[in-house]
Amino acid sequence: MxxxxxxxxxxxxxxxxxxxxxxxxxxxxxxxxxxxxxxxVAANFAEKKIAEQVSQNVAAQNVQAGTPEVSVGGFPFLTQVVAGEYKEITIGLPDVQGDVNGNVVTLPRLDLVARDVTASIDTLRTGQGEVVAKTVDGNATIGYAEVTKLINQEGLQLAEREGKLQVTAPVEVPVINQRFTVHGTAELSVEGRRIKIQLKDANAEGLPAVPLAQEVVRNFIQRTSISFDVPALPFNMELKQVTPTSEGLAVAATATQVPITS
Structure with a gap:
């Protein structure tokens, strides 16, 4: 029992x-x-407020763009809010438009990554105060149609092949009163907001073995250095690299100690 x-x-x-x-x-x-x-909820609030600040900054620099798409990285987010420090914020700007010497140039999309961003709760809540990023890196593609519009050289064609920029351009040879098409690759470089295209390794199809004609084409190739400005980018970013792609020239830009607020 x-x-x-x-x-x-x-x-x-x-x-x-x-x-x-x-x-x-x-x-x-x-x-x-x-x-x-x-x-x-806190992340959505911060993303909305930062998007508003970005829109104001872009407008203040006379750059037009669609509604910013903002995403705050890092988890948990609340600890970043309390500290007022955000590790990484990604910003997508669609339909960016800027003026270059009277030409309206469109970038389908500009993708930005702001790192080490400081923004107090009061700044996000009231919109008063500074939101500052230690660095902002951006990437965009300028279509070849937009590039040739900026260069404004008749008959110029640009394309990418095997990772290199291919240039096709007409050249007049007065000594024999004919026009020939020059084909070649080009080197790309950047300086500030300016992209430079230097023609290299080129030849003219069907060029006769006439010394004067060949000299004209050689001189054309040697002196052909095309340069053009890109539209002013948000946050006063400067170009750091440009590479050819099938869609156009892919540009990378950067800026440091960037005020996100206008």
């Missing part, structure tokens, strides 16, 4: 222990869910 009575008493205690453990686990899941939701 004693043994049976003891076994009957221990079973309910074990069941109660399991119930308490399950209740604690459920409570933890609920608390974690609340924290995740709260974290996301």
């Amino acid at each position: 004693t043994t049976t009575y003891y076994a009957e008493e221990t079973r309910p205690r074990r069941r109660r222990g399991r119930r308490v453990l399950i209740a604690l686990l459920v409570l933890l899941v609920i608390v974690a869910g609340i924290l995740v939701v709260g974290d996301r």
